[in-house]
Amino acid sequence: LMSTSKPYAVNAVFTLKADRRDEFIEIIKDDQRLSLKDEEGIVRFVVGEDKDKENTFYLHEEYVNEDAFKKHMEMPHFKPWDDFTKTGPWAEGGEPVADFYYCTHEAGKKEPIRSGHALNAKFTIKADRRDEFLKIIKGDQEETLTKEKGSIQFVIGEDKEKDNTFYLFEQYVN
Numbered sequence: 774l775m776s777t778s779k780p781y782a783v784n785a786v787f788t789l790k791a792d793r794r795d796e797f798i799e800i801i802k803d804d805q806r807l808s809l810k811d812e813e814g815i816v817r818f819v820v821g822e823d824k825d826k827e828n829t830f831y832l833h834e835e836y837v838n839e840d841a842f843k844k845h846m847e848m849p850h851f852k853p854w855d856d857f858t859k860t861g862p863w864a865e866g867g868e869p870v871a872d873f874y875y876c877t878h879e880a881g882k883k884e885p886i887r888s889g890h891a892l893n894a895k896f897t898i899k900a901d902r903r904d905e906f907l908k909i910i911k912g913d914q915e916e917t918l919t920k921e922k923g924s925i926q927f928v929i930g931e932d933k934e935k936d937n938t939f940y941l942f943e944q945y946v947n
Contacts, residue, residue, distance in 0.1 A: 780816060780876040781839040782930050784893045784940055785832040788867025794828055797862065800853045801832075807850035808834075809883060814841025817884045817926065819944060821891050828864065831893055833942045835928065837880040874930035874940050877911065887944070889925050894941040903937055910941075923947065 789797055805818045816835040823829035836842040845851060863869070872895060898906045914927045925944040932938035 778838065780835050780837055780878065780880045781842050782833065782835040782876055782928065783871055783873050784942060785869050785871040786829065787869040788826065788829040788864040789862050790864050791828055793862040797857065800857050804850050804854045805886060808845060809886065812845055812848065814838065814844060815883060816881055819891060829867070831891065833893065835876065872932065872940060874932050876928055876930040887925055889944045889946050891944040892941065895938065897938045900937055
């Protein structure tokens, strides 16, 4: 598995009960804003809603390392989110699914909150195709970030517990 000195990320997806939407948005915006303002170890905190499924939300958070993520969960601005999750806000079948992984890149500078279009993907590669996949996807990442004007982020990571399970988080201006 990837070294723990690499950035640590989480991708999460969940669907809320419609009557809990406004409460969630207020809480998550505060957590996002204060995390980026007050935490040294955070790199990215992206919140998005599925374009086709109302009240289905995605989170992508990236930290300089796993310890920074653990510190995030101890911050005062994390508590309202933690409390919210314990009140049954999920629509039927919409409970959170969270994936934790180590990124393949070095930690970058803190990213501002930006609007855009994003993609979260998870897949498993056959072990004998791992090196080929990493070469191709890192090439795609480099080309995207350097040549596509609308590209904001292109994160590649490997699951912290499952070899050859990878995640992509890509964000574009539109």
